[in-house]
Amino acid sequence: MKKKNIILIGFMGVGKGTVARALVKKTDMFAIDTDDLIESMENRKIKKIFEDEGEPYFRNLEKKTALWLEKNVSNTIISTGGGFYKQENLNKIGKVVYLKSSFQGILDRINEAPNAQNKLKKRPLLQNIEEAIKLYDSRVKEYEKVAKIVVDVEKKDIKDIIKEILGKI
Numbered sequence: 001m002k003k004k005n006i007i008l009i010g011f012m013g014v015g016k017g018t019v020a021r022a023l024v025k026k027t028d029m030f031a032i033d034t035d036d037l038i039e040s041m042e043n044r045k046i047k048k049i050f051e052d053e054g055e056p057y058f059r060n061l062e063k064k065t066a067l068w069l070e071k072n073v074s075n076t077i078i079s080t081g082g083g084f085y086k087q088e089n090l091n092k093i094g095k096v097v098y099l100k101s102s103f104q105g106i107l108d109r110i111n112e113a114p115n116a117q118n119k120l121k122k123r124p125l126l127q128n129i130e131e132a133i134k135l136y137d138s139r140v141k142e143y144e145k146v147a148k149i150v151v152d153v154e155k156k157d158i159k160d161i162i163k164e165i166l167g168k169i
């Protein structure tokens with residue numbers, strides 16, 4: 001089976017879900033989100049999973065999700081949680097696209113959203129800004145390493161982002 005999936009990776013709040021939904025409108029592809037899959041599998045929110053079980057348990061669910069995606073999904077735009085890029089089979093699932101932005105650009109994007117507080121609250125690893133910056137710094141190079149395509153999304157119109165992704169794919 002030819003996979004033909006697109007996997008969107010990048011830091012929390014960079015707009016992976018928004019880009020996935022916009023890509024769906026311009027293609028014949030379907031869209032799914034790894035956090036949504038995990039939440040429905042567990043019947044509880046990511047925040048609750050972290051609180052109840054801790055991060056390693058969540059990372060295991062991500063691994064299970066990655067294996068499932070590789071076996072079962074095609075013609076789909078897959079938006080991922082910010083830590084999903086660590087999955088070893090990422091390149092077997094589909095073409096990896098990294099949505100790149102500075103940390104400040106991400107914070108600005110979140111703060112501009114009408115539901116900014118909710119966007120912050122629901123993310124356990126975004127509760128302490130100093131810690132979040134450290135996490136961002138530890139990941140930026142890794143995102144670039146695993147990606148086939150890098151798209152700078154900071155301060156860019158969604159239409160231009162979509163055009164760039166479809167042009168590079």
Ligand code: S3P
Pocket residue numbers: 010011012013035046080081082083084122123124125
């Ligand atoms: C995480 C990002 C979150 C979610 C979880 C952990 C991370 O997804 O998977 O809170 O490790 O960066 P978003 O990138 O959609 O916020």
